[in-house]
Amino acid sequence: MTHQDDGQNHLIDHLVRNYVERRVKEIDSSALVERILDDHAQPRPAVAEPSIGQPIDRLKSNWRWMKLVSWCGISTLAVVFGFLYGRHFDNRTANASLILRDVQSEHAQETDYCYRVRFDPDPRYWNRNNKLDGPSLSHLWTRGDRFWSDCTIGDIKFKLGREANGTVWISPSRNKGIRFSNSPSRLPKVVEQICLINSMSVPRLLNEVLVDFDLNSQTVSSPTEEQRTLIWAHLKPNRTHSLLSHALLEIDPRTKVLIRLVLWTVQDGHPKGTVAFTLLEKAMITDDQYKLRFHVDSDAVIEIQALPAPDYELDLAEPSEST
Amino acid sequence: MDHSKSADGKLNTWVSEVVPQVLGYACTLVRTRQVAEDLVQDCCCRLLAKADVYNLPRDGTKLLYRSVTNACINWTQRQSPEVSLDQLQNSVSSGRRALSDSASSGPVQMAMQHELEQAIEAAMNAIPVDQRAAIELRSLGHSLVEVAEMLETSHGNARVLLHRARRALADRLKSYLEDQVR
Numbered sequence: 217m218t219h220q221d222d223g224q225n226h227l228i229d230h231l232v233r234n235y236v237e238r239r240v241k242e243i244d245s246s247a248l249v250e251r252i253l254d255d256h257a258q259p260r261p262a263v264a265e266p267s268i269g270q271p272i273d274r275l276k277s278n279w280r281w282m283k284l285v286s287w288c289g290i291s292t293l294a295v296v297f298g299f300l301y302g303r304h305f306d307n308r309t310a311n312a313s314l315i316l317r318d319v320q321s322e323h324a325q326e327t328d329y330c331y332r333v334r335f336d337p338d339p340r341y342w343n344r345n346n347k348l349d350g351p352s353l354s355h356l357w358t359r360g361d362r363f364w365s366d367c368t369i370g371d372i373k374f375k376l377g378r379e380a381n382g383t384v385w386i387s388p389s390r391n392k393g394i395r396f397s398n399s400p401s402r403l404p405k406v407v408e409q410i411c412l413i414n415s416m417s418v419p420r421l422l423n424e425v426l427v428d429f430d431l432n433s434q435t436v437s438s439p440t441e442e443q444r445t446l447i448w449a450h451l452k453p454n455r456t457h458s459l460l461s462h463a464l465l466e467i468d469p470r471t472k473v474l475i476r477l478v479l480w481t482v483q484d485g486h487p488k489g490t491v492a493f494t495l496l497e498k499a500m501i502t503d504d505q506y507k508l509r510f511h512v513d514s515d516a517v518i519e520i521q522a523l524p525a526p527d528y529e530l531d532l533a534e535p536s537e538s539t
Numbered sequence: 540m541d542h543s544k545s546a547d548g549k550l551n552t553w554v555s556e557v558v559p560q561v562l563g564y565a566c567t568l569v570r571t572r573q574v575a576e577d578l579v580q581d582c583c584c585r586l587l588a589k590a591d592v593y594n595l596p597r598d599g600t601k602l603l604y605r606s607v608t609n610a611c612i613n614w615t616q617r618q619s620p621e622v623s624l625d626q627l628q629n630s631v632s633s634g635r636r637a638l639s640d641s642a643s644s645g646p647v648q649m650a651m652q653h654e655l656e657q658a659i660e661a662a663m664n665a666i667p668v669d670q671r672a673a674i675e676l677r678s679l680g681h682s683l684v685e686v687a688e689m690l691e692t693s694h695g696n697a698r699v700l701l702h703r704a705r706r707a708l709a710d711r712l713k714s715y716l717e718d719q720v721r
Contacts, residue, residue, distance in 0.1 A: 225705055228674075228705050228716075231655075231708075231712070232678040232708070234659075235659050236564055239563040239564075240562070243562055245558055248558060248580060249559070252580055253554055253555075255580075311585060314581070314585070427577045428573050452576075
């Protein structure tokens with residue numbers, strides 16, 4: 217190494233050091249420090265008395281509990297209590313982030329999972345003029361970040377999917393299909409919303425959504441059922457999220473598979489509704505099923521949506537009506 | 540009891556001092572503050588859970604850097620590549636400029652300093668995350684042996700990563716550097 221190289225290396229190191237130090241100064245990490253110290257200060261393992269009504273530390277505050285009740289509505293609580301009821305909390309604590317990384321790793325495998333996905337809009341903010349805002353029921357197949365979903369929203373039926381390369385497609389019938397860009401940020405808003413609500417694949421959920429959330433986990437068990445890990449996700453203090461306010465995940469600690477997921481969704485700052493995912497089966501299906509071609513006939517009309525995509529009304533009409 | 544309180548106090552002080560540094564470092568690797576916070580919190584809590592095993596005020600900083608480095612690299616490598624070439628071109632292709640003196644305070648010097656900072660950020664964002672980690676750790680004063688340990692790689696590979704990072708930055712910041720190195 218020449219003297220000149222040495223000098224240049226020193227200069228580059230100096231610039232990099234300044235760059236890192238600048239970032240350190242720019243960031244207020246006091247909230248993070250506080251969270252870490254709070255977490256460390258909590259006794260472990262926890263020895264709280266079993267209580268169905270107060271399953272996690274964050275819900276020990278009555279104020280928070282009442283806020284949640286008023287906020288989410290009785291129907292939402294019914295969904296949660298439906299699968300919490302009858303279980304005994306043994307209060308063993310676990311590292312939620314670590315568990316989720318295991319889940320993420322498991323769901324990144326080439327295995328297909330089928331979920332029933334049910335969306336219940338919040339009656340206070342449900343825009344009944346928009347059919348796509350209504351209650352929906354779908355069957356969702358996921359493999360890693362790929363998915364395809366057979367959706368029913370009111371009297372509208374369609375299939376929706378994301379292929380291995382990220383391309384999102386939608387098909388209202390065997391005669392028509394629409395392909396969108398592989399860039400989620402450039403999807404029409406309505407398609408993006410439908411994708412987010414009806415097709416939350418686990419890797420995407422964990423990578424893009426839960427990074428804004430504080431996580432708490434708890435192991436639950438019953439004499440007749442296997443052990444399950446529950447993870448509550450709450451928005452970190454002073455954070456907002458465009459889609460979610462809370463999430464609850466139920467995980468099989470043995471297989472690291474996501475058994476159930478409940479998302480409390482928001483839109484424009486208001487509760488939008490709850491989405492409940494329930495695992496139906498784990499299986500292997502063909503790669504083709506994640507592709508648009510599998511769900512339409514060979515002579516179907518395939519539209520390619522040019523970018524940039526405007527925030528337009530989604531046209532799910534049959535080709536015979538639109539062409 | 541007093542001994543326990545004293546140990547807790549030392550641990551809290553250590554957390555308060557090291558977390559801001561590590562968070563800033565993690566932000567430069569994953570580029571998203573929320574992700575960086577999540578990873579740092581996760582790594583720090585895991586380390587604190589072993590506070591009875593390690594002397595964290597003494598050894599914890601290196602352990603935390605090691606754990607955060609790996610978490611950030613793993614996270615980054617799972618993400619789709621982000622394109623920042625336009626930003627990079629805009630930042631570094633506008634002709635030859637001298638490296639500004641950070642002590643200068645005139646408007647021209649401040650503008651040049653700002654431009655240089657943008658160019659460095661763009662150049663850093665353009666190099667692979669493992670090279671980024673290597674050069675940042677080295678610039679923060681860690682020895683090559685420590686950098687290799689934190690990256691969980693061999694000494695030779697750490698040296699290669701560092702060399703490539705420096706070379707890539709030198710190429711991208713050529714117009715800023717050439718007047719400074721003689």
